[in-house]
Amino acid sequence: MDTLLNLWSTIESWMLAFPVVIYLVKIGILLGCVFAVVAYITLAERRLLGFYQSRLGPNRVGPLGLIQPVADGLKCFLKEDIVPLNSNPLLFRLAPVFAFFPPFAGFAVFTFALPWVMPNGRTYHYSVADVDLGVLFIMAISSLGIFGLILAGWSSGSKYPLFGSLRSASQMLAYEVPLTLSVISVVMMAGSFRLSDIVAAQQAYKFYFFIPCIIGFVVYFISSVAEMNRTPFDLPEGESEIIGFHTEYSGMRFAFFFVAEYANVVFISMLAPALFLGGYDIPFVNDLALYGAHPNIVSILGVCSYAAKSTIFALFVIWVRATFPRYRYDQLLKIGWLVLLPIALANLFVVAGIKLFLLK
Amino acid sequence: MNAEKPSYMREVLETREMELNMGPQHPATHGVYRAILTLDGERIMKLNSVVGYLHRGIEKWAEYRTYQQGVPIYDRLDYLGAVLNNHGIVGAVEKLLQLEVPRKAEYQRVICDELQRLASHLMWFATHALDIGAMSVLFYGVREREPIMDLFEAHFGQRLLPNAYPIGGCRLDFPKGWTEACRKFLKALKPRIDDYETLLTGNRMWRQRTIGVGVISKEDAIAYGLSGPTLRGSGVCFDVRRSIPYSAYPEFDFEIPLGTNGDVFDRYLCRMKEMRQSIRIIEQALDGMPEGDLKGKAPKIMRAPMGEVYFTVEAAKGQLGYYIVSDGTDKPYRLHIKSPSFINLQGLNRMSEGALIADMVAIIGSIDIVLGEVDR
Amino acid sequence: MEAISKFIRMITFPELFKGMAVTAKYFFQRKVTEQYPDQKTILPYRTKGKLHVDIDKCISLCRFCEKVCPEGCIKVFPPPKELAKTDKRPVEFYINQEHCLHCGMCVDSCSTGAIHHSDEYELVVIDFKELLGDKETLPYDMIKKHYRWNYLENVPVKIKDSPLKEEEKSQ
Ligand code: SF4
Ligand code: SF4
Numbered sequence: 001m002d003t004l005l006n007l008w009s010t011i012e013s014w015m016l017a018f019p020v021v022i023y024l025v026k027i028g029i030l031l032g033c034v035f036a037v038v039a040y041i042t043l044a045e046r047r048l049l050g051f052y053q054s055r056l057g058p059n060r061v062g063p064l065g066l067i068q069p070v071a072d073g074l075k076c077f078l079k080e081d082i083v084p085l086n087s088n089p090l091l092f093r094l095a096p097v098f099a100f101f102p103p104f105a106g107f108a109v110f111t112f113a114l115p116w117v118m119p120n121g122r123t124y125h126y127s128v129a130d131v132d133l134g135v136l137f138i139m140a141i142s143s144l145g146i147f148g149l150i151l152a153g154w155s156s157g158s159k160y161p162l163f164g165s166l167r168s169a170s171q172m173l174a175y176e177v178p179l180t181l182s183v184i185s186v187v188m189m190a191g192s193f194r195l196s197d198i199v200a201a202q203q204a205y206k207f208y209f210f211i212p213c214i215i216g217f218v219v220y221f222i223s224s225v226a227e228m229n230r231t232p233f234d235l236p237e238g239e240s241e242i243i244g245f246h247t248e249y250s251g252m253r254f255a256f257f258f259v260a261e262y263a264n265v266v267f268i269s270m271l272a273p274a275l276f277l278g279g280y281d282i283p284f285v286n287d288l289a290l291y292g293a294h295p296n297i298v299s300i301l302g303v304c305s306y307a308a309k310s311t312i313f314a315l316f317v318i319w320v321r322a323t324f325p326r327y328r329y330d331q332l333l334k335i336g337w338l339v340l341l342p343i344a345l346a347n348l349f350v351v352a353g354i355k356l357f358l359l360k
Numbered sequence: 361m362n363a364e365k366p367s368y369m370r371e372v373l374e375t376r377e378m379e380l381n382m383g384p385q386h387p388a389t390h391g392v393y394r395a396i397l398t399l400d401g402e403r404i405m406k407l408n409s410v411v412g413y414l415h416r417g418i419e420k421w422a423e424y425r426t427y428q429q430g431v432p433i434y435d436r437l438d439y440l441g442a443v444l445n446n447h448g449i450v451g452a453v454e455k456l457l458q459l460e461v462p463r464k465a466e467y468q469r470v471i472c473d474e475l476q477r478l479a480s481h482l483m484w485f486a487t488h489a490l491d492i493g494a495m496s497v498l499f500y501g502v503r504e505r506e507p508i509m510d511l512f513e514a515h516f517g518q519r520l521l522p523n524a525y526p527i528g529g530c531r532l533d534f535p536k537g538w539t540e541a542c543r544k545f546l547k548a549l550k551p552r553i554d555d556y557e558t559l560l561t562g563n564r565m566w567r568q569r570t571i572g573v574g575v576i577s578k579e580d581a582i583a584y585g586l587s588g589p590t591l592r593g594s595g596v597c598f599d600v601r602r603s604i605p606y607s608a609y610p611e612f613d614f615e616i617p618l619g620t621n622g623d624v625f626d627r628y629l630c631r632m633k634e635m636r637q638s639i640r641i642i643e644q645a646l647d648g649m650p651e652g653d654l655k656g657k658a659p660k661i662m663r664a665p666m667g668e669v670y671f672t673v674e675a676a677k678g679q680l681g682y683y684i685v686s687d688g689t690d691k692p693y694r695l696h697i698k699s700p701s702f703i704n705l706q707g708l709n710r711m712s713e714g715a716l717i718a719d720m721v722a723i724i725g726s727i728d729i730v731l732g733e734v735d736r
Numbered sequence: 737m738e739a740i741s742k743f744i745r746m747i748t749f750p751e752l753f754k755g756m757a758v759t760a761k762y763f764f765q766r767k768v769t770e771q772y773p774d775q776k777t778i779l780p781y782r783t784k785g786k787l788h789v790d791i792d793k794c795i796s797l798c799r800f801c802e803k804v805c806p807e808g809c810i811k812v813f814p815p816p817k818e819l820a821k822t823d824k825r826p827v828e829f830y831i832n833q834e835h836c837l838h839c840g841m842c843v844d845s846c847s848t849g850a851i852h853h854s855d856e857y858e859l860v861v862i863d864f865k866e867l868l869g870d871k872e873t874l875p876y877d878m879i880k881k882h883y884r885w886n887y888l889e890n891v892p893v894k895i896k897d898s899p900l901k902e903e904e905k906s907q
Contacts, residue, residue: 052759053499056769159380163402163717231493232565241388241491241718323759324752325565326493328718329402429806432839496759503768510780517784517853523839531844535782555758562751 005119012122026128027108034107038262039069045262045318052322076258079251084157087248091155096249096256099148103263106141109134110270111196113280113302114287117295126280126303127196134195135187138271139180142227145264146172149236152257153245164245167329168229168236174336175226175233181344182216182223185351186275189213199279203287205359210276212354215347217276219340224268226336229261230317232324233332265314273309280306377405380717384413388491388721391731393705395720402716407709411702414735422695427453427662428527430695435521437699438733440483441676443476443512446524451606452671452682453527456664462653465529466608471542471645472515472524473607473673474638478549479508480676481631481638488628488725489560492569497559504552507545514538528658539646546639553635561629570625574711574723577622584707588678588700589630590727594622600674607673612644624726631728663690677701677728701733779855784838786856787831791871794850796826801842801851809835810842810851826871833859833867 015021043058043065050057059065083089112126131137146168153165186209187193190201202208210217226233237244246257273279280302281287291298327335383394392413398406418437422430427449434449435442447469454461461469486501509519514535516522525531560566576586581594591598599616601609617633619626664686672681678700687693704727711723745751770777779785796814809832815823842851861867 048763049495051763051767053496054503054762054765054768055499056767056771159378231495234493235718241721243387319756319759322496323559323756324494325489325560325563325569326718327565328569329716331568425806428841429804432806432837432841496762500762506768513783514780515782517780517782517840518838521837523837523841526844532782535780555761558751559755559758563755564749564751 008118009120012118012120023128030107030128031104034104034263034266037266038259039073041262041266041314042072042258043068044314045321048315048318049322052319073255076252076255081251081253082248084248086157088155088157091151092248093253095148095152095155096253096260097148098151099145099260100256100263102141102145102148103260103267106138106267107270109137109195110274111199111280112306113299114291114295116299126299130194130196132192132194132197135183135193135198135275139176139183142264142267143172143176145260148257148260149245152249156245156248158248160242161245161247163242164236164247167242168245170329170333171226171229171233171235171336174333175223175340178219178336178340178344179223179227181341181348182213182220183275185213185216185344185347188348188351189355195274195279199274199281202278203281208276208278208281213276213347213351215343215350219344219347220272220276223336223340224272225317225320226332228264228268228317230265231321232327234326235329235332265317266310269313269317270306270310272313273306277309277313279309375400382717382720384410389724390487390729391734393724393729393731393734395708395724397717397720399717402718404712404715404717404720407712407720409705409708411705411731411734414731416736418736419695419697422692424691426690427664427692430692431525431527432521432523434697435523436732437697437736438480438675438677438680438701438730439520440730441476441480442521443472443524444480444673444675444680446522447473447607448671448673448675448680448682450525450527451673452669452684453662453664455671456667456669456684456686457527457658457662459528459656459658461607462529462656463608463650464652465525465654465656467645467649468530468534468654469525470608470612471642472512474642474645475508475511475542477676478635478638478642479505481635482508484631484676484725484728485556488722488728491721491725492566494560494566497556500552500556504549511538511542511545514541526655526658527662529656530654533654539649542642543646546642550636550639553632557632561632567625569718569722570623570628570726572621572623572625573719574624574715574726575622576707576711580710581622581707584710585703586678586707587703588674588676588728589627589634590678590704590707592616593619593627593630593726595620598679600672600679604672606671608645611648612641614641624722627726661690663688664692672698675700677730677733678704697736699733699736701727701729701731702736705729705734779857783855783857784840784843784853786833786854786859787836787838787842787869788852788854789829789831789869790850790852791825791829793848794826794829795824795848796820796829797824798847800845800847804841804845806839806841807832807835807837809833829869829871831869833869834864 015025046068047057047059047065057065058068061067061071083092108128109131110127111130115123115125117123149168150165153161153163153168156162186198189205189209189212190198192198192201198209225231229236235241237246246254249257280299282298282301282305287298287302378399380397380399381394382397383389384392389395394410394413396408396410397404398408416436418433421433425433431446431449434445437445453459482501482505486498486505489497489501512522513519515532515538516524576584576594578594578596581591581596586594587598587600595618597616597618600606601614602616614637615633617630617637619630664684666686666688668683668685670681670683672679674680679698680700681698683694683696683698684692685694708723708727711727712720715723794812796812797820799812799814802810802812811828811830812826813828814820815825815827838853840853843853846852859867
């Protein structure tokens, strides 16, 4: 034990000399985890959808189909990569990267638990960069993803993808605003843009923000489903109408879009608990008091509770996909601009009222 | 179009119409149907239907086969309603030869016909819902269709294209236990249909997607010669089973569901109600199954008298007619098939006026075409 | 009152939750998938599978099956007249299973029950010649293949050696 601790303090002093190493290690761990989660959420979705639909879903590759994501990845990797003749080859090749990058960048500002305390008293935060404008950063980054879709549709030089990207552009515009407004209501409650502060505020108030911002939560849920391009708002890729902005893509480039889409799902369903459901707060327990006594146990439990909350959110999204038909383009925009936007604005006033008069 | 826009826009925003090929390879055209759409944004200005990608020359083919030999081929017209196609041709030849069909055989035919209608409607329901995006419903519909296919396999020996009836009667009695299995299935199906209505009929997304979309008025529907649920959705009460009775249908008590507006939603409701009526008919027929002969007295070599005959049945998609001209040999001189899908497809132009691309998908789904029947 | 309840229904989405309850119900119900290559369904007794011919039974001169087939995929070669008095078995018998519709009309017309369906349904082959049956390949193997449905009830159908002896297994 002692030798281990000694070893650790050597490593630590070394890392403190080069702080960038800490970041690199953290980024590596984070990306690894996110990739694994994204890979397995594709499998989870396929299996769960199967169960909702009275069938078994993919269960042939490995036990319970657990190696299916690897097989999928391998298949996509080995497929021929086709660049259509009348496409814009440069943009066509760049578009998947544009779509792929933003959701992963967004994970940087998440805080996954209360800090881990080392025996020698040094603390390590469960986040890569807990910047104080974290929410704004997330909003900005998640809007960037749309460039990938627009470029993909436009550069394909084909009509169906063009429709897909036009649809996704207008959908993005319509739903970004209510989404942001509903997030703003949470920011108002917490009084900070920093994600860890928002969670800390929920711990301090001893209730989660979905209670005062219940309207905001519903708005957030609906518009985040639209943001993720999923049923009932999966118009950009409405398979049975226009095949989607990635019609012309194949092989690895298609896989990029695919992964980006699921990374988005993971991203949004990890953001929702932080904002509305108390993040890494353990329900029905006074975390802060416990943290003083057993910091490391609480922080591990915190990660688990965060994971559980996001899983429930993601499962709900999958359940919604299994049940509902798809909206039409014009109806979708109408809902975004004429229903969700006024509701989100009204919610702002309600929350402001609560904050001003009830929580003095 | 330009006149409606303010003058400053006319200069800056010069819009152009765009042509979009929908099909022949498209997930929502239900086969190799091609629609050339002229679009203004996503709105359809003009629709140009191209059919014939699945033309197999069945009518010509029939001229080289004897009457009985043709029966398994007409299965392939509407491959989702094969038994009904069989009933049409068999009925036409019986009318030509003036054969008496035993009452028991007629009852058996009614049972199998209605089962096939159920199967076809379930398949329509599944694909139509998928087109509009309700993915689970596809699997539910196919799952419910499966027992019907199993019943067919136990009785006819084939699932999809069973070559169901010989001319003059039926081949064999139902196998042992078939009736009970059939009853059990019908009993299980009823609450399932309720479930699907909960999933779709009341759902606001489904209603918004279907109500007021693809409207065709009563007069237009008659003028285009539509038939089946596509016609009844517009509120015209025409069902061959009632209007030009054939087989044992006059003996059964059933309703003909009608729509009012003639939109996608009404056609959907019509078919859903029709499924319940089919269940009612089958139950009545199973209860009142008469005893007696099944095979009838069909001659082994059928030399038809000279003349012509037209016989229609109510197939799952609409009125299916067979027109036979006989020159006195055992093969038809000319055989014409009035296929409901082909004629219902003509209504698509009127229905899709001013619709969006997404509506187009819903409308094609709602008229329930099978390309095998459109192109023959 | 009406308006209020309508408004409440509008903002609480009861019908959407009902729909979700339906899918949740099916989530916990038994799944209908059959794991095909591992788990094969028992076919009903009447299944019209690949055709088999009992060459010893065929009287070949009638050739009903050949005449009635809509696809013309049967070809029977009866023995010459002198031989036919003693041995009516065909000299050669071809069935092109590739074109066969499995309509069952040849079986229907055969008066001796020589031609009949088996329950072999996996007819996917790499070389289509495997589907061309002749006198050597058409007779069923009593041990491997099962004698199946015959339309003529009065012709005794041998199901003695069949593992699927009980009739109407599917029900
Ligand atoms: S089953 Fe039909 S198609 Fe096949 S050989 Fe017999 S008669 Fe011909
Ligand atoms: S198989 Fe039957 S119908 Fe065909 S030739 Fe032999 S006995 Fe005649």
